Amino acid sequence: MDLQEYLKSVENLVDKSLFRYFGDAPGQLDKASAHLLLAGGKRLRPAMVMLAAEAVKKRSSDRIFPAALALELTHTFTLVHDDIMDNDSFRRGVPTVHTVWDEATAILAGDVLYARAFELICKAEAEPAAMVRAISMLARACEEICQGQSEDMAFENQDEVTRGEYLDMVRKKTGALYAAAAGIGAILGGGTPQQAEALHNLGMTTGIAFQIQDDLIDLLTPRGSSGKDRASDLRAGKKTLIAIVAEEKGIDLAPYKRNLTDDEIDSIINDLENAGVINEVRQIALDLVYNAKAGLSVISESEEKQLIIEMVDFFVTRRF
Numbered sequence: 001m002d003l004q005e006y007l008k009s010v011e012n013l014v015d016k017s018l019f020r021y022f023g024d025a026p027g028q029l030d031k032a033s034a035h036l037l038l039a040g041g042k043r044l045r046p047a048m049v050m051l052a053a054e055a056v057k058k059r060s061s062d063r064i065f066p067a068a069l070a071l072e073l074t075h076t077f078t079l080v081h082d083d084i085m086d087n088d089s090f091r092r093g094v095p096t097v098h099t100v101w102d103e104a105t106a107i108l109a110g111d112v113l114y115a116r117a118f119e120l121i122c123k124a125e126a127e128p129a130a131m132v133r134a135i136s137m138l139a140r141a142c143e144e145i146c147q148g149q150s151e152d153m154a155f156e157n158q159d160e161v162t163r164g165e166y167l168d169m170v171r172k173k174t175g176a177l178y179a180a181a182a183g184i185g186a187i188l189g190g191g192t193p194q195q196a197e198a199l200h201n202l203g204m205t206t207g208i209a210f211q212i213q214d215d216l217i218d219l220l221t222p223r224g225s226s227g228k229d230r231a232s233d234l235r236a237g238k239k240t241l242i243a244i245v246a247e248e249k250g251i252d253l254a255p256y257k258r259n260l261t262d263d264e265i266d267s268i269i270n271d272l273e274n275a276g277v278i279n280e281v282r283q284i285a286l287d288l289v290y291n292a293k294a295g296l297s298v299i300s301e302s303e304e305k306q307l308i309i310e311m312v313d314f315f316v317t318r319r320f
Contacts, residue, residue, distance in 0.1 A: 001303075003310040010047040010068075015040070017069055032101045032109035033116075037076045039092040044311075045071040045181040051311065052185030052199045054304040060189040066123035067134065067188055071181045073120060074138065077113035078145055078177075080106055085153065088232055114142070126188040134184045137200075141180035148173025155239040166241055170211045171204060178207030182308075198298045199308075205292035206312040212285040213316050215240040216278065220269060221319065231265045241281050242272065249275045285316040 001009070015038075022034040046068035050061040061068075082088075083096040084106050090096060098106035121135055151169040155161045182203030186196040218233045219242060233240050237257035246253055256268060272278050289312050299305050 001307075003307055003314060006051075006307055007042070007044070007047055007311075010050060011041075011043045013065075014043040014046050014069065014072060017065075018072070021069075028101065029105065029108055029112065032097050032105050033112040035097050035100060035109070036080055036091060036094070037073065037113065039094045041072070041076075041092055043072060044315075045075050045177060047311065048178060048181040048203060048308075049185035051304050051308050052182045052191075052203075053189030055199070055299050055302060055308060056186050056189045056191030056195050058302075061185075063125035064185065064188040066120045067184055070117040070121035070124075070138065071177065071184070073113045073117035074142065074180075075177060077110040077117065078149075080110035080113065082149065085149070086232060086236060121184075124188050126190075130187050130190070134187045137180050137183050137187070141176040144172040144176035148176070152238070156237055158239065160247075161239040161244055163241065163244055166239065166244055167208060170208045170241075174211035174214075175204040175207030178210065179204035192298075194298045198295050201295055202292045202308070202312065205288050206315050209285040209288040209292070209312070210315040212241055212281060212288075213318065215242055216281060216285075217319065219265075219272075220278075230262070231260060231268075234265070234268070235260055241284065242277060245280050246272060246275070246277045249277060251275055251277065282316070289313060289316050 018037055022030075022037055025031040025034045049064070049068040049071055053060045053064050079091060080097050083091055084098045084103055088096055089099055096106075097109055101109075118135065118138070121138060122131070124131065124134070126134070148169050148171070151165075152173055155165075155169065179200045180203070183196050183200030186199040191199070215233060218240075219231050221230065233242075234253060234256050235258065237254060243253045251271060253268070256264070260268075269278075292312060293309055296305065296309070
């Protein structure tokens with residue numbers, strides 16, 4: 001099975017399971033909680049959990065599948081809250097939760113997803129010590145995500161943000177959950193401490209690269225193709241790596257913190273490409289993935305290991 005076939009099979013499995021758990025939501029809060037969760041998605045974090053488990057022990061992913069769902073719920077809870085903070089109108093091709101209901105309901109909906117994520121991970125089948133480590137890892141990741149989001153918002157009011165500050169923020173905001181996905185899969189699957197650490201580190205590093213690529217997609221993808229508002233980071237004045245590298249090259253993106261037409265966005269992209277900003281940012285992501293794959297020597301060669309390698313390559317080549 002190639003990577004896209006595998007990801008599609010996981011996506012279908014996760015979708016069916018989520019509809020079984022959340023598809024018949026009775027009340028308004030339950031409906032709000034299920035809204036974005038059931039709108040689709042790439043389901044990459046569940047795939048990472050399952051691949052990590054299979055890479056350390058064959059046929060282990062079935063018994064830990066609830067943990068894979070827990071990672072998707074955790075991811076979705078962060079999206080619901082992020083959309084409120086960023087005032088975004090669309091996510092996954094549908095109106096965001098706070099625009100369909102209201103901000104208070106959206107906050108509570110995210111909280112419900114957060115709580116149910118921990119309920120689900122407890123349904124995985126593993127040794128008690130492994131369960132404690134996995135639950136602790138997920139809790140720590142949630143804390144780091146909040147810290148990263150707080151730093152991301154604080155950057156908007158800073159005159160200057162360095163590359164190091166940005167990468168540390170992204171390590172928490174995005175890398176932590178991918179690290180948890182890979183680490184939890186390895187722990188619950190029965191891997192050694194060395195294997196769990198290697199996969200956790202891989203998830204962390206490639207999660208950073210994933211976010212860099214996400215920032216590129218936010219800017220470069222035409223309206224309607226990504227399911228999100230186009231150039232939302234630019235319009236919000238976010239200090240992404242694109243903005244940091246642009247400033248290093250003498251391009252100030254601060255004046256574009258406003259509503260922009262598609263023609264204006266296209267003009268900005270052209271300026272950034274001509275200055276080499278886009279290529280440099282993309283190369284940083286590629287270098288991160290290259291270094292991450294080098295740490296997998298403690299994992300035996302297998303189809304699942306190869307799929308993990310292909311998956312992290314996909315993180316920096318995807319277009320939506």
